[in-house]
Amino acid sequence: MAQARTTGKIGRIVTWIFAVLAVLIAILVVIFLTFDWNRLRPWVDDKVSEAIGRRFEITGDLKVGWQRPPNETGWKRWVPWPRFSAEKITIANPDWTREKFFATLDEIDFQVAVLPLLAHDIVIPAINLVNPSIDIERLKDNRNNWTFKFKQSNEPSTWNLRLGDISLAKGTVKVSDEVTKAEMQVVIDTLGQPVPIGDVMKQQEAASAKSSAEMVGKSGAAKLNKQADAAAASEASAASAASAAAAANASAPNPASVSANTSITTKEGPKPPVPPYAFGWTVKGTYNGGKVSGDGKLGGVLAVQDAQRPFPVQADVRLGDTHIAFVGTVTDPAHLAALDLRLWVQAVSMAHLYPFTGVTLPETPPFATEGRLTGQFREDGNVFHYENFTGRVGGSDINGSLVYAGKKPRPLLQGELVSHLLQFKDLAPIIGADSNASKAKRGDTEKQPSAKALPTEEFKTDRWKSIDADVKFTGQRIIKDADLPITDLYTHVIMKDGVLSFEPLKFGVAGGAIASNIHLDGSAAPLKGRVSAQARHLKLKQLFPTVKTMQSALGEVNGDAALSATGNSPAALAATSNGEVKALITQGTVSRLYMEAAGLNVANVVYEKLFGKRDVNINCAAADFVVTDGVLDSRVFALDTDDAVINVDGTINLKTEGMDLGVHPHTKGFRIFSLRSPLYVKGTFKDPKVGVNAGALAVRGGAMVGLGLINPFAALIPLIAPNNNKPLPCQQMLADMSRAPTAPPAGKKQQAKAAPAYMSSGAAAPGAADKGAKKPATPAAPAAASAAQYRGS
Template sequence: MAQGRAVGTTGTIGKMVAWIVGVLAVLIAVLVVFFLTFDWNRARPWIDDKVSQAIGRQFHITGDLKVGWQRPPSETGWRRWVPWPRFSAQNITVANPDWARQQYFATLDEIDFQVAVLPLLARDIVIPTINLVNPSVDLERLKDNRNNWTFTFRQSTQPSTWNLRLHDIAFAKGNIALADEITSADMQAEIDTLGQPVPIGEAMKQQEEASRKSSAEMVGKSGANKLDKQADAAAASEASAASAASAAAAASGSAPNPASTSANTSITTREGPKPPVPPYGIGWTVKGTYNKTKVSGNGKVGGVLALQDAQRPFPVQADVRIGDTHIALVGTVTDPAHLAALDLRLWLQGVSMAHLYPITGVTLPETPPYATEGRLVGQFRQEGSVFRYENFTGRVGRSDLNGSLVFAGRKPRPLLSGELVSNLLQFSDLAPIIGADSNASKAKRGEETKQPSNKALPTEEFKTDRWKAIDADVKFTGRRIIKDPDLPITDLYTHVVMTNGVLALEPLRFGVAGGTLASNINLDGSATPLKGRFSTQARHLKLKQLFPNVKTMQSALGEVNGDAALSATGNSPAALAATSNGEVKALITDGTVSRLYMEAAGLNVANVIYEKLFGKRDVKINCAAADFVATNGVLESRVFALDTDDAVINMDGHIDMKTEQMDLGIHPHTKGFRVFSLRSPLYVKGTFKDPHVGVNAGALAVRGGAVVGLGLINPFAALIPLIAPSNNKPLPCTQMLADMRAAPTAPPAGQKQRAKAAPAYMSSDAAAGGAARAQAPKKSAPASPAPASAAQYRGS
């Protein structure tokens, strides 16, 4: 009986299972029939409304909405017999905000995708691929920073229990337009999938070849070849460091993945091997304008599948021209959705580094055409991003440039810091920095202001409006300067500091004639007009090295030491010179000079001929001093005197830096008896660009008239005017050197230099042998003590 009940129970269960299976089969059949026969276009209003509420924008499907069934594309075993639903919709639009100039933020001809069925049981929505047909996106931003790509998504009070996993996005072509009023950008980009994946190593090689051809266009083939050698040397150093890092990693037991050793799949740096880099899958081209400058370019990025892993480097490549600047890069972005980090090989070429300002916001000086390449690494941080252009090499004009720069996005202004070195610096390549290059060079770098043909001092204005955009702390060393043989300059060092619109060079130091010429320059660009302060020290300049190509000066001994203090206002070098106030002082200590020079300066004809034929003697310089005062751009000679055993020479007059004209008189006074002397004042007149040196014709005419008159009486008497009597009254050297101990001073920028009393020794006409011709103001001003004596100069 129990057995009968068991058989009955089993039969009941079997019937129940059969009914359940039957019901499920019917339900599945009904669902299949429903899905196949239902007009899904009737669901479009409901879908449009739900999506519009979710994204805060009007969403519409204006074409057909379909649902079908397909076998899974990649499943195996029994799973491949479970069909997946396939959804497709045509003519989709997403509206723009009311203020946008375009009607739609995005349009799409068609979208279709499949959904895996079995993961739905675990509340996972798995979409292997979304196919997009002709997507088009319009991006807009206004000056008040409103933009159309920020959506207001409806926030649910309860966390969703469903998870969405999208594996890939496929499309044939797409278009992106950008209209940005803040950056004055109006650009259009086309995107498309590549025919086949491109490894990063191959892209690196192609970009390197293309960029080096571009470098040759900017700095010439010779410059590009030298840049190649510089870059190869830097790459060898980088590879050596990377090998050491890899060896260290292997020794510690953390050997890199074998795939990472391929140049096509990974990047190895001195920090060690990076994770394998996926290939490029999407290409793009762009054209339009940025900051009112023409833009064109192309590049590649990784496929959408590569975006899934935030820890895996995402490959990027770009080759873009913005105006006359060419920017190319190959490398990776970590977590591109949030721009966590950059690691790029970066090439830059352009007509002038100053043209990077509209693109990057980094203030750089005007330069000759340049080309650089190096590694750009960076971290995007909320508190301030940091980017490093590491160990880059470059050519600027005909000079090399190497170093590292760091950009820190701090508040209130970013900071650019670093150290730069030029091993072979062409002196002419420094000219564009102060606008001293030719008009042809100015035109090439886009500078509209031309240098007047009659002006020697640069009139091109400083771009002080850019000085407040960024702070700077950069050191530059020019180890060897290539220049005209007549220039006794050997090297250069400067420390550039810019803070809130104030530019300082502390110091700007040149190696000159075996000594140094060091200046501290402060330019306050926050004021209008610019206010400048300058202090200069010349130390141990060797006389013979100051005139390297003058044979008669090569036996000269002695040093030139001096100090200057000036202040000025104006927005160009010429304007600063034209308004300068202050003092300039210099003296020569413990020296000798060619006697031929001294006799020629005194126009002692017989002695000049004798020295030319037989003389090789040098004469001792007892003392030599120069003291100029600058008042509103006019340099007046308070003292300019040279005393030797053979002669005393004085100079007076002025130099007008506003008109760039000179009017100087040179007065020689011989010591000892001279026959056939045409001793007469000399002059230096004219402009800086066209100076004239000659003999005072009036004095010579008087002496010549005397020769003729006496010659008519007695031929031997004609020699009397040509005989120069001895003038054995030397300069008061001790007093001169004592007076030179007072350091030069300058008033605040924009104020006139206060007059000072004449040196004590100038109160006696005889003491200076004519030095009293230099008229000095009578009003006195306190002098500041400074180490300017001969002994102190020797010890500097």
């Protein structure tokens, strides 16, 4: 009996406990449902304001309700979740901004999962934002309103926040940035109906093709489309093969057959389905003084936690004369983990991309490119790949891949570019050598003086320190004027800490090559330049492809140069250059007509024109210039053939672009009716003047008149040229040319060097080895080695 009474007592206690709990729960539910939560607004405002360091305020209703959880199953779906909503929310701006609020919201609502709270996890599956408006401002001193001073706790929080999706209905973003001179407004609104990514891709392809035609012309756009189609077909073929192999291994359908409207297949394999676009946006305003306009599309729900779910984005924006468009996805957009976009870029010059990208690129003709842009945003530096892109630059094609890595202390641009058909004139803007009309089109206000041949446009060295570069470029075939003997191009561009180098810059020229290493140090003012160049195996015949009299010429031209200079433009560098320039023509043949014309041997010229032309042997030819403050002074400048010796003296001034050369032909053998008077080369690079030395010719003419008064036949004596010239000492010239040229440090003058003894008027006779012979039968070993150095290198 006692045990029964005890059991009954315990039962009554348990019953009362459950009854009390039920009453308490009922009271809490009634209070929760009937409580005016607006009374908590001041407390919520103060706590949030304290946490973010800005004034936060809810001026509308604050409500709390209960709803069954979405996507839950089993018993968990019977545990209701609280739903919070707040209307008319404002977040204040700092006191220095133009606008009062950083952000305003008509409403925000979200649910909180109950059970995770027991583990100190705040799980919010989704947040809905209604008509958000954000103001972004920055001053010239880099103060900005988007950096918040969050309250730091001395102890780590025991609560974790996990946020799922973010969705919105309409929205506005205003941008006022004094650093980039940006004044823009972005408006976001619903599209009305979902739009698949495949449809957007087709629309953007058509729009970008039209824009490319406007930028590089219809012909260039058509070639660009063919390039892009070929690249896309190649990539699709590789992707299809890879996907098919993977599908076969997994005994699954081929993912490459999935519609582009729902998924994207790449060479890495299929990606998760891409949700459709739900929002459209437009932008208007100015950026860096240029007009900005454009539009685009966004997905409807932004996945914050699901890093595998792609978020679709699309943009078509014009910034001044630059047009940028892309279609693709952002993965893990809350952390900007990755981009995968198809990108189109068009502009009147690649250099115009600098304000938007921070990447230093050269001035170019109008261009259009398209390719795949992928990117990863990392704490140690963002990395972007512009892969397998195709493009047109002026009349040239361009293809390749580039990688941008956000390294410290400067980002690095790496890659390889190839042009299968390169218009030589498209290289001119890189050094400012294009026409004034071309400069005006790309927005350059500096004009090239009409009297100057060397480009005066200054290098933009202030940009060289913003990025490092390691890029290789190959021009496989160069399209040029008929009289230019250039065939191809290769260069390795290296830029590091403001120093731009070409290691090497190599042109295929006249069956040989001209290779140079160029270093331009833009870290100092003025710029310091250093150049070393080598010309090897340039064929005489190919050097003058449009000169008929040279088409039977044999032999090669070899040479070396070493120069240093200071100045911020090609013209300034040339005007301050110091160093040496050497050139040598090895044994060969040249048209006799060409040589006789240079010697003004009237009878032989007439004879050759009537009865054809013969060839003469070149024993040797050399040019050795010492360059001092931009003035090339001929230390050695001579040509020796079986029929003539030609000496050249004088200077070439790179500062004034003027020439003052004297050409002194000396006939070998007996010539009748010779007007072998000195020639002159004067004028400027743009307006050269070549003629006969009037003084010497007048003396000869006066002598002819004087003798004619005595005896008419004696008047012919001044036109008779006896053999009074000896051949040049070719061995000594070869040995002298084999010594590598030198250049002083930039800004220092080259030391003067006297002409060799064999070039002086008193020592015109050759050395003992040459005496009595036009060519030595067995040249000395040093001379033979010197010639071999050029021929074999």
